[in-house]
Amino acid sequence: MPELPEVEALKEFLDEHLTGRTVTRVLPLAISVLKTYDPPLTALEGQQAGPTTRHGKFLALHIGELYLVVHLARAGWLHWRESMPAQPPRPGKGPLALRVVLEAIGADGEADGFDLTEAGTQKRLAVYVVHDPQEVPGIARLGPDPLADSFDRDAFAALLAGERRQIKGVLRDQSVIAGIGNAYSDEALHHARLSPFKLAASLDEEQITTLHTSVRTTLREAVERSRGLAAGRLKAEKKSGLRVHGRAGEPCPVCGDTIREVSFADSSLQYCPTCQTGGKPLADRRLSRLLK
Structure with a gap:
């Protein structure tokens, strides 16, 4: 997408x-x-x-x-x-x-x-x-654009306040933040070393700051990689620049652990257990209780 x-x-x-x-x-x-x-x-x-x-x-x-x-x-x-x-x-x-x-x-x-x-x-x-x-x-219905100048750390914190949903879902919700989908939410969470299943409202001040930086850094770097490319080359550029999304079974480029996947009805997410979940594999939400 x-x-x-x-x-x-x-x-x-x-x-x-x-x-x-x-x-x-x-x-x-x-x-x-x-x-x-x-x-x-x-x-x-x-x-x-x-x-x-x-x-x-x-x-x-x-x-x-x-x-x-x-x-x-x-x-x-x-x-x-x-x-x-x-x-x-x-x-x-x-x-x-x-x-x-x-x-x-x-x-x-x-x-x-x-x-x-x-x-x-x-x-x-x-x-x-x-x-x-x-x-x-x-x-x-769109929420704020994450690359806008007004999308500062405090604005991001206000969006997360009281959110009892998992942070992966919040990042993908277009009415909360506009433009982030399945791939770049995986990438930002890996960059921030956060579990995709962590509740948004449970992030501490340091984690909020780190994730805000990771979201903007991940998107800005992807925009720069894509700038000036012909329309027909953008899909390949996106895939080549992703570190964890779509790379289940490959080594994490940061720590070398194997990238894992959690599948849903019509999508999946990828993450690194060592970088993001303290070494614990996340349970498949369709079968068992989520690990945070």
């Missing part, structure tokens, strides 16, 4: 490639992708694109007086195409969900643009056409 660093990199990529260009066609290819109907997608056609903004894991493409808001969900992605086929694709064929075609520029007259695709059978990729990004329910 694309998280804050990848979505930030896509925002910068679109700022460079889309801003100032005129949209000629917007083609919905999967009926499930479009979550609004008024204004219609056709209202974007003939309009000039402005800057793209990021809201948590959402992209908001400013086109004319409207916004094309995109949430890539778990299996969605944006593919830039230097040359678009003259014939439109057939709806319902393959992973293609939406195509945006731009006015041709240059001597060759080739039209470029981008495709939104979604792999798998669970169709969660979402597209909205709105007058204001805050009209999108998921954006309206």
